[in-house]
Amino acid sequence: MTDTDRVVVVGAGVAGLAAAHALVPDHDVVVLDRGTVGGGATSRASGMISLALEPLPPAVRDHAWSFFHDFDGTGVFDFFEQPTVRLVPAGDGGHAEATAAESEAVRFHTPEDLHELHPGTFDDLSGYDGALEYLDHTGFLDPEDYGATLRHEADVAGARIYRDRTVTGLRIEDDEVTGVETDLGPVDADYVVVATGWRTREFLADHVELPVRPMRWNALVVDPGREVPPTEPMGSDPERRVYWRPTRHGDLLVGGNEHLVDDPESATMRVDESFVDLVQSDLADVLAGADGEIRRTDCCPGADTASPDGLPIVDAPAETPDGLVVATGFHGRGVMLSPVTGAAVRAHVADEDPGFALDRFALDRFTHRSPDFDYVSHWD
Ligand SMILES: Cc1cc2nc3c(=O)[nH]c(=O)nc-3n(C[C@H](O)[C@H](O)[C@H](O)COP(=O)(O)OP(=O)(O)OC[C@H]3O[C@@H](n4cnc5c(N)ncnc54)[C@H](O)[C@@H]3O)c2cc1C
Known part of the structure; x- marks a missing residue:
């Protein structure tokens, strides 16, 4: 060189x-x-x-x-460190507790703990043994x-x-x-x-x-009709194959349901209707406000690559x-x-x-x- x-x-x-x-x-x-x-x-x-x-x-x-931390504050870039909770489906709690026992950066919470720690964030958690909370190496930009x-x-x-x-x-x-x-x-x-x-x-x-082959993701932004405190964690639900995070405007960004596609060029720029239903009907049982007013659905130009x-x-x-x-x-x-x-x-x-x-x-x-x-x- x-x-x-x-x-x-x-x-x-x-x-x-x-x-x-x-x-x-x-x-x-x-x-x-x-x-x-x-x-x-x-x-x-x-x-x-x-x-x-x-x-x-x-x-x-x-x-x-380290890069995101060092780059934070450069130009208009901000990096937000935020824990992530991953819901643990019923039956998987034992395994999750063992995972948490192996690391100080991961904690297991029961549904009762989650309601107490994050009041108003979750709705019906009866289908879950709880959640793993990842305290380090998670955030958003x-x-x-x-x-x-x-x-x-x-x-x-x-x-x-x-x-x-x-x-x-x-x-x-x-x-x-x-x-x-x-x-x-x-x-x-x-x-x-x-x-x-x-x-x-x-x-x-x-x-x-x-x-490699093209893969499509869905994501939408919803106004949850409730206050989203700055401490609200990012989250994901492996059962529904979705993730979410707070936005800086107090909304919730919900994404997921990724799948392979053959022809990205002919795919719509808008989020799939089935994903809207998943978020607004199904996820809303668990995540309070997921059935709120949709702010943004223009999620999907082309494709990512699997x-x-x-x-x-x-x-x-x-x-x-x-x-x-x-x-x-x-x-x-x-x-x-x-x-x-x-x-x-x-x-x-x-x-x-x-x-x-x-x-x-x-x-x-x-x-x-x-x-x-x-x-x-x-x-x-
Ligand atoms: C809805 C959604 C949510 C996502 N969420 C996350 C997330 O939360 N975190 C995360 O890490 N990732 C996320 N991803 C994935 C992430 O966006 C992609 O992995 C990443 O953007 C891929 O970047 P890229 O540069 O490879 O591709 P692209 O951003 O697609 O860039 C490729 C570029 O190449 C150009 N190009 C192609 N052919 C030519 C050519 N012949 N000549 C000149 N230019 C050409 C295209 O115009 C394009 O601009 C998400 C993706 C989607 C769709």
Whole structure:
């Protein structure tokens, strides 16, 4: 690497912006997006940073957590540390209590405890043995503010970030990346980072087979018609496959019910009606105010990208031309993992140690590369 190496980042979602932000201190960074900056899956993410509940190695979780803390207060970005309660279905209480006994950062609460600790938050908890409360490594952010701040910081440090610029292919010589082709002509590069979300499998089909496929999430914002105190925890219900968090305006953001889709482009931008019913009829039995007035249902542009094990692929695969780095398959975790994405991309470009093992994100962990894999649920 030299100080003047140019990196073209294809895709200005949270993955591409995090990569640009991580690389810009000592690279010439150009970001190209076919649409608007942060206009893909990133634009409607719920901002849940539920790192404690994810299947992540501690070093990965800690890296992301430290980044959000350090970045808090930069530009318009605020990070809100907030515990998360995960409801424990009836019959699973014993297992949950054992989980809590293993960690000081996790507590088990009975339904009675929950009503006492968070008065007014829950309604009928008779179908549950209680909840696990995760006290550390959970919080939330506003994805728009976060993306805008990553973009601004990268921009100020010299990155050039362009919208409405479609990259149509890679330029390759002697099995080395030399740039990209775009609808407005070629752009030279020493490295190309492909962070094109659910389009990545097709975009790189001539170079590598990636086991990823589009997945859709639902999310809506509801006015619960009750006060949501600042201490109200974030939450999730694995039975209904939903999560929720307070918003800064005193509303509740409820998301979940993710599933695979074949054709993201034809999918509606609005939340599925069945999800609205789930929240307003079913979840409302448990979470007070979930049947309140709906404030926002424009949840779902395009799609996120599922991977067979629920973790992303951030790698410079051996079979691809030198200089190519791929970042996709975020499986509903792209915002909370974005600091890790930035560090992993930088590790591949600058040949640096990111401080965590990269093998959890390597393509060669998958023997089968077909997109016909079953969905790995967030809720098991
Ligand atoms: C409703 C919902 C709720 C979510 N909640 C959370 C959450 O709480 N926490 C969390 O961590 N994650 C959450 N996610 C997931 C998260 O949003 C995604 O994992 C993340 O945004 C993926 O980022 P990305 O950069 O890979 O993709 P995208 O944001 O989709 O960005 C890809 C970009 O590539 C561009 N592109 C594609 N092809 C080309 C091309 N040929 N040339 C140029 N540009 C191209 C696209 O225009 C797009 O802007 C949620 C997602 C949804 C939909």
